[in-house]
Amino acid sequence: MVSRPLRPESSVVAEVRPSPNHGERNAPLDMIVLHYTGMPNDQDAISHLCNPASEVSAHYVVLQDGYIIQLVAEARRAWHAGASSWAGESDINSRSIGIEIANPGHDHGYPAFPKRQVAAVTALCRSIVTRHRIAADRVLAHSDIAPSRKRDPGEKFPWKALADSGVGLWVKPAPIAQGQPVFTLGDRNPGIEDTQALLANYGYGVTVSGYLDGATRDAIAAFQRHFRRRGSTATSMSRPVPRSRTSSLRAMPIPMLASAARRDLGRGRMRWHRSGAGLTWVHPHPIPNVSVGWTVARVKAERWPERKVRAPWTYGAG
DSSP, rough: OOOOOOOOOTTTOOOOOOOOEEOOOSSSEEEEEEEEOOOOOOHHHHHTTTTTEEEESSSEEOOOOOOEEESSSEEEEEEEOOOBBBBOOOOOOEEEEEEEEOOOOGTTTOOOOOOOHHHHHHHHHHHHHHHTTOOOGGGHHHHHHHHHTOOTOOTTHHHHHHTTTOOSSEEEEEEEETTEEEEETTTHHHHHHHHHHHHHHHHHOOOOBBBOOHHHHHHHHHHHHHOOOOOOSSSSSTTTOOHHTTTTOEEEEEEOHHHHHHHHHHTOOOOOEEEEEEEESSSSOOOOOOOHHHHHHHHHHHHHHOOOOEEEGGGGGO
């Protein structure tokens, strides 16, 4: 059987560079997983994703200037998630589209994500969400589905900006009260069990036991990176726990995440319904501020100045 040539599946894709690393899906597509490339050189990262020997790939790569490259057809199972789980599901590759965001990562300085790159990621995700009807709570970080192994895309990724444009879930963090109890690894407490239940109900792979184990610690750190990027205090749970310091942080404060979530629910900031996948956000998002045409046109115009590319900002649209 002759395979069909790969063609762009979104209007925001600027280039197609097929990767041989993919297979058949074994489950319905209902997730997006965001990664960073974690390599200093973007072209090396793309080559790695297209190298048969690497046995890794992703559907898309988004460069710093917003240039988007498609590597694998969305109907195919790319190899990006690795050992991972979410809401009891372990074959995340079969259920998801993987997007690699060009960023050298924590091991190479971890710079901020440029606004143009974030705009391109947002536009691409909106296209995917629209075509595949992906729920907001199924747009996830690699660190969410593999918290003990991964940190990407990390605490600098602007999840709130995506949610403001209709992509993914964001809940405004409730204030953390002072004087909360501090638990160490190995402790047992009803507060720990309450926190584990909330994390598990959302989708994290933790066991609800009341016992503070390494998996719970890592899931809390992943939650922090996604939803509590700026902590109120240096020692509170609201700060992400860098892996390089994990071994020295034997004591982990756990302010009552349950209480914080209930306060948010009580203020009307969250509305949920239960489904087979757990808890699903049902509040409609506002119209995005990002213009897909604007983003693509500007990137193309700056990459190929000799070409005549329609530039919306020259007509007062930018």
